[in-house]
Amino acid sequence: MKDILNAPSIYHLFQFCGGFFSARVKAIKQYLELRPGQRLIDIGCGPGHILPKLPRGVFYDGFDTDERYIRFANRHFGHLGTFHCRVFDAAAAKEFGPADGVMMNGVLHHLDDKSFTETASAIRSALRPGGFLFTFDGVYVPDQNAIGKWLLDNDRGKFVRQEQSYRNLLERSFDKTEFHVRHDLITIPFSHNLVRVPLDLFISKCTKS
Numbered sequence: 086m087k088d089i090l091n092a093p094s095i096y097h098l099f100q101f102c103g104g105f106f107s108a109r110v111k112a113i114k115q116y117l118e119l120r121p122g123q124r125l126i127d128i129g130c131g132p133g134h135i136l137p138k139l140p141r142g143v144f145y146d147g148f149d150t151d152e153r154y155i156r157f158a159n160r161h162f163g164h165l166g167t168f169h170c171r172v173f174d175a176a177a178a179k180e181f182g183p184a185d186g187v188m189m190n191g192v193l194h195h196l197d198d199k200s201f202t203e204t205a206s207a208i209r210s211a212l213r214p215g216g217f218l219f220t221f222d223g224v225y226v227p228d229q230n231a232i233g234k235w236l237l238d239n240d241r242g243k244f245v246r247q248e249q250s251y252r253n254l255l256e257r258s259f260d261k262t263e264f265h266v267r268h269d270l271i272t273i274p275f276s277h278n279l280v281r282v283p284l285d286l287f288i289s290k291c292t293k294s
């Protein structure tokens with residue numbers, strides 16, 4: 086049943102009708118100050134629908150391991166940015182950095198701790214001083230509404246975490262992180278975990294190691 090979401094149009098229809106897509110757009114507007122001319126890397130970009138919602142004039146590179154999503158993204162949004170069917174690793178960081186920002190919208194909960202830690206290392210080397218990392222995922226919270234919990238239990242991502250587990254994971258790779266748990270980004274009862282790592286906060290980590 087979940088396989089049906091592998092079809093790019095159906096995935097976006099689900100995201101759009103459920104309000105998950107507009108939640109991403111709202112969060113990006115509220116937490117990031119994106120400007121034309123910035124270089125952005127979008128890890129796990131999916132079919133690429135976020136790109137037209139970003140300011141015109143950003144230089145955008147999207148990465149995803151799903152061929153169907155990348156084909157769709159290139160066909161529909163290839164005039165606005167570039168999409169790559171590959172993992173974002175150290176080689177990609179060297180090739181596509183330095184970037185002003187890296188986004189991972191709905192991706193962390195698809196990655197186990199080891200995969201994220203490897204990706205984080207590539208992200209650190211891809212970002213320029215003053216850049217940021219932004220992550221956005223569903224989160225388990227105490228006394229969660231049954232609908233929200235059911236949606237998380239049935240997500241395709243196998244690593245939906247509690248807030249503390251997201252914190253532990255991010256803080257292993259980055260010195261300081263800003264965490265926000267939001268229950269109001271979507272009309273159905275659903276909780277999101279947002280993390281912003283401004284680079285001025287994590288420069289110290291880079292210089293330490």
Ligand SMILES: C[S@@+](CC[C@H](N)C(=O)[O-])C[C@H]1O[C@@H](n2cnc3c(N)ncnc32)[C@H](O)[C@@H]1O
Nearest residue numbers: 129130131148149150151172173190191192195
């Ligand atoms: C829930 S979708 C999010 C798509 C899009 N960012 C959005 O906001 O709708 C998660 C995406 O992460 C991709 N993904 C999972 N692991 C990945 C990895 N290691 N590298 C790149 N993409 C990955 C999946 O193929 C999938 O398209």
